[in-house]
Amino acid sequence: MLVLTRKKGQQIILGDNVKITVLEINDDSIKIGICAPKEVSILRSELYLEVKQENRNAANSENTSLDKLKHFFKSPKE
């Protein structure tokens, strides 16, 4: 992992076309600007982790739980 220090206004370039700028520095947070092509996905990592965890939860479902669920539906008529 590369660790470096930037001051407000300074930038970092990743690869050919991702540019990161430090826009603002506050006491406990910083504002970052990211320029990247549309194909590059930019995500707050906690969001990815949340989805990851939810997928794991969905994979822990058992047939028995599903069986209990059907009692919650009125007979479905489309």
Place this chain on the structure above:
Amino acid sequence: MRVKTTRFGILEIDDKMIINFPRGIPGFEELSRFIILPAREAEDFRWLQAVDDPDVALLVIDPFKFFGGYSVDIPQDILAELKIKEPSDTLLLTTVTIPRDNPEGTTANLLAPIILNLKTNKAVQVILKDSPYSTKHRLFSLNQSSQTITKDHQKRDGEGK
């Protein structure tokens, strides 16, 4: 081909049923091949079963059947990646989590739908940006008894399928 599954035993499936997730899915990044199986226990629920790991099967639903107002703007780059040309090429699914011992608390992940191109059998799980939805959206409203709990879709005007 034969697919070993923990929940359903060994299945003989047509290779054409295999859906390819080139990027895997969050939490199972190394798994790229899945098949969709109906859930015998409950209509409208399906299992997304991993071909290469018998233990991995995610419960999924067509969210439009359960959430009348749900709408998803599929990002352009995803449409391009999946080579989706027509809306009818697309199947959208969301994962569902049933908390053990609390089926009333079942939730769907409306924030990260799985977008599937039915023509090419390629799929991606997309994490929506700037989305009003959550990863844990309740299927059932909080204040209904078990006799009268109805799916949200009964409130909506007849959307197809």
